[in-house]
Amino acid sequence: MLKLACVNQKGGTGKTTTVLHLSYILARKGARVLAIDLDPQANLTSAMRLDPDNIESGIDDVLESYAQKGDKVKITDVARDIDIGDVRVTLAPSNAYLERLNITLLNALARESVLRSALEDVKGFDVVLIDCQPTLSILTLNALVAADYTLIPVETRGLSVQGLLMLFDTIEQVKEKLNKDLQVLGILPVRFQKRLKAAQKNLERLQNFSDVVKVYPPVPESAAFEEMIENNKTLYDVESETAKRALKIYEQVADDIIQLAMVVA
Ligand SMILES: Nc1ncnc2c1ncn2[C@@H]1O[C@H](COP(=O)(O)OP(=O)(O)O)[C@@H](O)[C@H]1O
Ligand SMILES: [Mg+2]
Numbered sequence: 001m002l003k004l005a006c007v008n009q010k011g012g013t014g015k016t017t018t019v020l021h022l023s024y025i026l027a028r029k030g031a032r033v034l035a036i037d038l039d040p041q042a043n044l045t046s047a048m049r050l051d052p053d054n055i056e057s058g059i060d061d062v063l064e065s066y067a068q069k070g071d072k073v074k075i076t077d078v079a080r081d082i083d084i085g086d087v088r089v090t091l092a093p094s095n096a097y098l099e100r101l102n103i104t105l106l107n108a109l110a111r112e113s114v115l116r117s118a119l120e121d122v123k124g125f126d127v128v129l130i131d132c133q134p135t136l137s138i139l140t141l142n143a144l145v146a147a148d149y150t151l152i153p154v155e156t157r158g159l160s161v162q163g164l165l166m167l168f169d170t171i172e173q174v175k176e177k178l179n180k181d182l183q184v185l186g187i188l189p190v191r192f193q194k195r196l197k198a199a200q201k202n203l204e205r206l207q208n209f210s211d212v213v214k215v216y217p218p219v220p221e222s223a224a225f226e227e228m229i230e231n232n233k234t235l236y237d238v239e240s241e242t243a244k245r246a247l248k249i250y251e252q253v254a255d256d257i258i259q260l261a262m263v264v265a
Pocket of ligand 2: 015016017039
């Protein structure tokens with residue numbers, strides 16, 4: 001079971017979009033996928049067409065129980081099967097209450113490894129994808145401690161190299177102190193508009209990182225992304241050129257994940 005956390009402490013960099021699309025691409029390739037929404041904004045939950053305000057139990061209940069003594073609420077107790085296009089994935093949903101965990105976990109023993117413990121009780125999946133909130137919070141730390149790999153989506157229009165360096169520094173610290181096996185799968189540039197000079201320049205700056213980490217080819221900006229969610233369509237159903245190119249890049253990432261999942265399994 002390979003666990004991958006999609007992280008970037010900046011908002012709007014394509015984390016949720018990446019987890020959503022990788023979920024069904026991996027499922028279509030035959031992997032059993034568990035997606036975990038670890039963002040109190042619950043965008044992944046909404047994108048998978050569940051109403052965060054109306055879920056009975058979510059990942060917050062799981063983390064709360066694992067942070068305490070006594071009975072555990074397992075991830076599989078709160079997870080739901082979701083049909084996307086013609087495949088099925090499993091989602092551990094989130095809601096606004098999850099934000100409270102950033103406070104309650106402060107006083108918990110081994111507060112950074114609560115999600116890791118919860119995942120130790122999960123079986124029957126090939127890949128676990130964790131969608132993180134846009135801060136380096138205790139929740140995000142939990143994702144980094146639970147994960148085997150991180151994927152870092154970066155928006156090519158508004159790149160902050162300093163922000164990226166800070167993220168790498170955090171990952172290094174997590175490796176040193178909390179999860180020595182954590183690895184970076186790569187940087188994924190997204191929303192790339194090749195006609196924009198700033199985007200070209202930012203892509204080059206990202207490619208400079210390729211000595212130390214894999215930098216995937218950029219996922220193009222495509223209007224299809226907004227429409228697909230609303231119509232329960234996937235990148236396989238959309239005809240536009242940009243959507244086809246986006247699918248190719250996401251499939252490349254998915255193929256890497258499947259290769260690595262076979263090693264971990
Ligand atoms: N390749 C893309 N083309 C066009 N829009 C995109 C693309 N990738 C992401 N988006 C849009 O960008 C916005 C932010 O993406 P999101 O995945 O929610 O970021 P994050 O989870 O990092 O905050 C969303 O409205 C999403 O639909
Ligand atoms: Mg998000």
